[in-house]
Amino acid sequence: MSNFDAIVVGGGINGLVAGAVLGRKGKKVCIIERADRFGGMASYAVDGGPSLAHALYNLSPRALKDAGIDVDRATFTGQQIDTVSLADDGNHIVFKANGVYWNDGSQHPQSKAWCELIQRFKTYGGLLRQLAEAPPPGGHSASLSRARLAEMLRLAKVGIGLKMLGKSEMRRFLQVVLSNVYDIVLDDLPDGPVAGMLAADAIRGAATGPRSPGTVFNLIYRLGHGGTITQPTGGMTAVVDTLVDGAKAADCTLLPGTEVSRILVDLDAVTGVQTADGQTLRAPLVLSNLASPLTSQLTGPSLFDIEATRRIRNIRARGTAAKVNLRLKDASPLPGLKSEQKDARLIYAPSADYVEAAFNPAKYREMSKAPVIEALRTEQPDGSHWVSAIVQYAPSDLDGGWTQEAQDRLAQITVDTLDCALPGLREQITDTQVITPDQIATATGAPGGHWHHAEMSLDQLLTLRPANGISRYAFGPKGLFLCGAATHPGGDVMGLAGRNAALMALEVQK
Ligand SMILES: Cc1cc2nc3c(=O)[nH]c(=O)nc-3n(C[C@H](O)[C@H](O)[C@H](O)COP(=O)(O)OP(=O)(O)OC[C@H]3O[C@@H](n4cnc5c(N)ncnc54)[C@H](O)[C@@H]3O)c2cc1C
Numbered sequence: 001m002s003n004f005d006a007i008v009v010g011g012g013i014n015g016l017v018a019g020a021v022l023g024r025k026g027k028k029v030c031i032i033e034r035a036d037r038f039g040g041m042a043s044y045a046v047d048g049g050p051s052l053a054h055a056l057y058n059l060s061p062r063a064l065k066d067a068g069i070d071v072d073r074a075t076f077t078g079q080q081i082d083t084v085s086l087a088d089d090g091n092h093i094v095f096k097a098n099g100v101y102w103n104d105g106s107q108h109p110q111s112k113a114w115c116e117l118i119q120r121f122k123t124y125g126g127l128l129r130q131l132a133e134a135p136p137p138g139g140h141s142a143s144l145s146r147a148r149l150a151e152m153l154r155l156a157k158v159g160i161g162l163k164m165l166g167k168s169e170m171r172r173f174l175q176v177v178l179s180n181v182y183d184i185v186l187d188d189l190p191d192g193p194v195a196g197m198l199a200a201d202a203i204r205g206a207a208t209g210p211r212s213p214g215t216v217f218n219l220i221y222r223l224g225h226g227g228t229i230t231q232p233t234g235g236m237t238a239v240v241d242t243l244v245d246g247a248k249a250a251d252c253t254l255l256p257g258t259e260v261s262r263i264l265v266d267l268d269a270v271t272g273v274q275t276a277d278g279q280t281l282r283a284p285l286v287l288s289n290l291a292s293p294l295t296s297q298l299t300g301p302s303l304f305d306i307e308a309t310r311r312i313r314n315i316r317a318r319g320t321a322a323k324v325n326l327r328l329k330d331a332s333p334l335p336g337l338k339s340e341q342k343d344a345r346l347i348y349a350p351s352a353d354y355v356e357a358a359f360n361p362a363k364y365r366e367m368s369k370a371p372v373i374e375a376l377r378t379e380q381p382d383g384s385h386w387v388s389a390i391v392q393y394a395p396s397d398l399d400g401g402w403t404q405e406a407q408d409r410l411a412q413i414t415v416d417t418l419d420c421a422l423p424g425l426r427e428q429i430t431d432t433q434v435i436t437p438d439q440i441a442t443a444t445g446a447p448g449g450h451w452h453h454a455e456m457s458l459d460q461l462l463t464l465r466p467a468n469g470i471s472r473y474a475f476g477p478k479g480l481f482l483c484g485a486a487t488h489p490g491g492d493v494m495g496l497a498g499r500n501a502a503l504m505a506l507e508v509q510k
Contacts, residue, residue, distance in 0.1 A: 010289025012040025023250025205451025319437030
């Protein structure tokens with residue numbers, strides 16, 4: 001039997017960050033991961049293909065810093081990449097940091113409007129980032145503790161930031177942040193590929209369409225860290241390796257390939273965990289990288305009252321993003337792209353209406369016949385070349401289930417869609433991998449294989465994330481905390497949920 005100050009159940013991005021933050025505060029920490037490798041959803045891959053996650057949109061420098069990782073020296077920083085919106089007529093559009101261009105290099109007529117819109121969203125994103133870098137407000141007693149003062153200061157800063165926007169812009173922020181991305185974007189832009197790209201970025205990983213309420217929030221959430229998109233050098237494996245090194249440097253004990261079968265509780269306080277291979281590890285603090293339904297199964301549901309159980313059961317987490325990896329026969333450039341676009345992020349979303357139409361079948365548990373795709377070309381360590389594609393919508397609860405026939409159909413639809421815009425791609429493909437949301441759920445435990453473990457909808461954000469009453473990481477018995485993507489501020493390869501949860505656990509323990 002081993003004794004620790006804290007045990008982290010699950011070594012996804014958030015579990016690794018949480019462990020490193022606790023370790024750096026002098027805690028003796030053990031991180032237990034069921035899979036043989038760390039990284040969870042971010043690094044999950046099959047048969048040498050690309051990992052589920054392929055780009056960094058939202059990695060938090062604050063989380064890295066608190067995990068002891070020097071952001072500037074991080075080996076994976078990689079290169080910022082442009083986005084190319086693919087068009088069936090070959091007239092692709094390129095989004096760069098400074099504007100939107102046609103494929104021939106001339107400026108797109110909507111470039112100025114796009115820049116203004118993105119700039120406004122980035123300003124709003126900066127405000128949301130301040131909220132993301134702390135637990136959701138509330139939960140302190142009326143007394144002026146240090147934590148309460150810090151929270152008041154933080155909220156005051158957000159308030160000042162809002163005030164600095166000016167009266168009309170502040171009103172616009174409050175209107176925009178709760179709106180659907182379709183209406184807000186089409187206020188400033190005609191529908192077409194520029195609007196389509198923004199709509200696609202807003203719904204990525206979500207069970208919503210651009211007309212669904214609150215979808216602007218998702219877009220702004222991803223712009224909170226500046227909106228740059230990076231393909232990490234060495235892929236997601238390098239990102240995860242750096243976090244593993246951070247946890248080791250913080251003296252964490254790492255146990256890969258070990259499943260936690262029980263979180264032990266005595267007299268309403270956690271005492272440790274039991275593993276499936278029969279080990280008992282003791283600690284007065286347990287942080288769970290798993291979502292609340294699985295965590296409550298590990299403690300035993302009897303520790304939660306009926307109201308809490310009902311809230312946990314009602315958390316919505318319906319995965320809609322599948323991964324389709326296309327193995328290429330060699331390193332030749334993709335047809336129809338210029339050489340400088342070989343590493344670009346490719347988006348297939350010709351208009352906001354197209355994205356909304358892609359969502360319609362998912363409402364009825366069907367896959368999109370004309371999907372929204374985000375694709376990157378990657379090279380794996382064994383030298384193989386792939387197109388790594390995130391395909392929506394592929395609902396976890398597909399009518400009839402994800403049979404082999406359904407998987408083949410999704411692969412076919414993906415290849416057909418990309419081949420229309422990049423004619424000749426089909427001939428370059430030698431093999432196809434499909435990873436469906438239900439496979440993701442089985443492999444990682446993420447409910448419904450959901451990108452964020454729980455939908456990022458207005459009723460499941462901030463003080464309501466993942467549910468009312470359990471939004472500040474503490475969960476059920478004393479000493480148990482949630483630290484995964486289902487908690488505030490949410491998922492992506494970001495790390496803030498893990499970092500916030502660790503800091504909250506330390507504060508509560510004081
Ligand atoms: C198809 C897809 C593509 C994505 N692409 C991107 C992308 O390009 N960029 C991006 O920023 N985000 C992307 N995401 C989202 C991102 O990967 C996740 O939001 C993030 O990785 C979640 O991290 P986490 O640590 O909270 O949870 P997870 O990664 O789910 O980690 C949970 C961990 O707990 C472990 N575990 C489960 N049960 C047990 C147990 N009983 N005992 C021990 N361990 C256990 C699991 O094995 C897992 O490692 C993508 C998601 C999907 C589904």
